[in-house]
Amino acid sequence: MSISRRAFLRNVGRAGGYGAAFASMHALGLLATPPAAAEEVAFDPAPPGTRVVILGAGIAGMVAAYELGKAGYRCTVLEARDRPGGRNWTLRGGDTVKFTDGVQQKCTFSKGQYFNAGPARLPSIHHNMLRYCRELKVPLEVEVNTSRSSLLQNSAAFGGRAIEQREVINDTRGHVSELLGKCVNQGALDKQLDKDDHDRMIEFLKTYGDLDGDLQYKGSERAGLKKPPGAGSDVAELRDPLPMGNLLSAQFWRRMQFEEMLDMQATMMQPVGGMDRIAYAFAKHLGPVIHYNSPIKEIRRNAKGGARIVYTVGGRPHELEAEYCICALPLTMLRTIPNDLAPEMQQAIAGTDYDSFYKIAWESPRFWETDFNIYGGLSFLMNDPIGIVWYPSAELFSARGVIIAGYGADRELPDGDLAVKLDASRAAIGRLHPGHEAKLEKPVYVSWGHIPYNEGSWVAGGPNRGRETYYQSGYRELIKPDLPFIMAGDHTSHVIGWQEGAALSAHRAAKVIAEAAAARRPARP
Numbered sequence: 167m168s169i170s171r172r173a174f175l176r177n178v179g180r181a182g183g184y185g186a187a188f189a190s191m192h193a194l195g196l197l198a199t200p201p202a203a204a205e206e207v208a209f210d211p212a213p214p215g216t217r218v219v220i221l222g223a224g225i226a227g228m229v230a231a232y233e234l235g236k237a238g239y240r241c242t243v244l245e246a247r248d249r250p251g252g253r254n255w256t257l258r259g260g261d262t263v264k265f266t267d268g269v270q271q272k273c274t275f276s277k278g279q280y281f282n283a284g285p286a287r288l289p290s291i292h293h294n295m296l297r298y299c300r301e302l303k304v305p306l307e308v309e310v311n312t313s314r315s316s317l318l319q320n321s322a323a324f325g326g327r328a329i330e331q332r333e334v335i336n337d338t339r340g341h342v343s344e345l346l347g348k349c350v351n352q353g354a355l356d357k358q359l360d361k362d363d364h365d366r367m368i369e370f371l372k373t374y375g376d377l378d379g380d381l382q383y384k385g386s387e388r389a390g391l392k393k394p395p396g397a398g399s400d401v402a403e404l405r406d407p408l409p410m411g412n413l414l415s416a417q418f419w420r421r422m423q424f425e426e427m428l429d430m431q432a433t434m435m436q437p438v439g440g441m442d443r444i445a446y447a448f449a450k451h452l453g454p455v456i457h458y459n460s461p462i463k464e465i466r467r468n469a470k471g472g473a474r475i476v477y478t479v480g481g482r483p484h485e486l487e488a489e490y491c492i493c494a495l496p497l498t499m500l501r502t503i504p505n506d507l508a509p510e511m512q513q514a515i516a517g518t519d520y521d522s523f524y525k526i527a528w529e530s531p532r533f534w535e536t537d538f539n540i541y542g543g544l545s546f547l548m549n550d551p552i553g554i555v556w557y558p559s560a561e562l563f564s565a566r567g568v569i570i571a572g573y574g575a576d577r578e579l580p581d582g583d584l585a586v587k588l589d590a591s592r593a594a595i596g597r598l599h600p601g602h603e604a605k606l607e608k609p610v611y612v613s614w615g616h617i618p619y620n621e622g623s624w625v626a627g628g629p630n631r632g633r634e635t636y637y638q639s640g641y642r643e644l645i646k647p648d649l650p651f652i653m654a655g656d657h658t659s660h661v662i663g664w665q666e667g668a669a670l671s672a673h674r675a676a677k678v679i680a681e682a683a684a685a686r687r688p689a690r691p
Contacts, residue, residue: 343375
């Protein structure tokens, strides 16, 4: 049987995941590394006195005000909350979480402990957010997004024992490399790969899978040790390889590739002290431009073709008129506000569903570091209502930390009250770290579908899970300027759920305004 290079690489990807296919393409000299790109934002000076009202002081709204302000536009940002940031929200001791159904929780974390209830990492490829951190002097540190010491667990495999990722990943690579090596040596690729390619692939598989001279996988130091090396004659002992059949049954490959996703690849960053350092840095720069505790009540057009916004302060109505309005509110909120938006825009807003994602955080002694050698990263549970445990990577080696035991869609959680959800979270820690669940204290549960002025996390779905329908329907209407109104927010980008998407959408909205203002500028005599 013969097989083409393309089919060979496709089969490599199916068996060993993106990482194996990526490495194979490099070994065959088929892949180049693209250069990084950076976004530059610049506009012509604003026509004198041009006003822009921006609805929402999330990242999109503040970036829009920041950039338009540089060009001389008179911006006003109206924010319903008493803080900036929107979903960029960091909880500390003394903060209160209020749900739309009346449930309240008091955060009682110790001094210095914090929990990023919304975004918690900045990919290195998100150049705009990193640039803003530089400009606004927000100190960053490395966020440890993946760790080979973190765990994979399936209650139906390996007796429910949690397995280190280094063992799962490297044993899988070894078994797959052995199978591919046998395929190559049996001549299946001789008609498509010349002798040099054949020899390079064999050498690559030996290295990639840590195979012996007979192309057999008999275990690897990369997978961890049964016994570490010592002094004198005390030599290391390798772990016995996990059987390939058991690895396939555990279906760990669904999580093994987490760090291969483009937005999850190292190096990741985080602001020192909490993600809201970014929000407050924008707010400090913008100063009185932002009006807090100012929920929007109506979005209207005025007689001059501009915008008229009705909002309240302390329950009393106020109005603000401007030539342009950037709507940077979640669509879940925008659909509840009486407005003069175009019918097609209203229909797109009403027809867009949002997911409700949650996080559950606990304060605890850092048993994951002292007892399990885990310093940051995520562990995954394959058949548990709590699918993710996320370890802190700030303040390593300190006495206590905040661990996230549960991050995902609310629909994945067991039905019941807050206590039921916290019990599921605690039980997940027990499956990964038996006995240590008793050390968890001071829980906080944030469900974005129940947070006032959000009532959702982001546009529902994802790649191959329904979001492509959104991009082919409602999205097309939302990105059309409906002057004087322009939409912004990550939902008007192709980077949904990330602050980078919010920033990019703000750049686009600001550009639309700058172009419209230039078109209205009187011609010079």
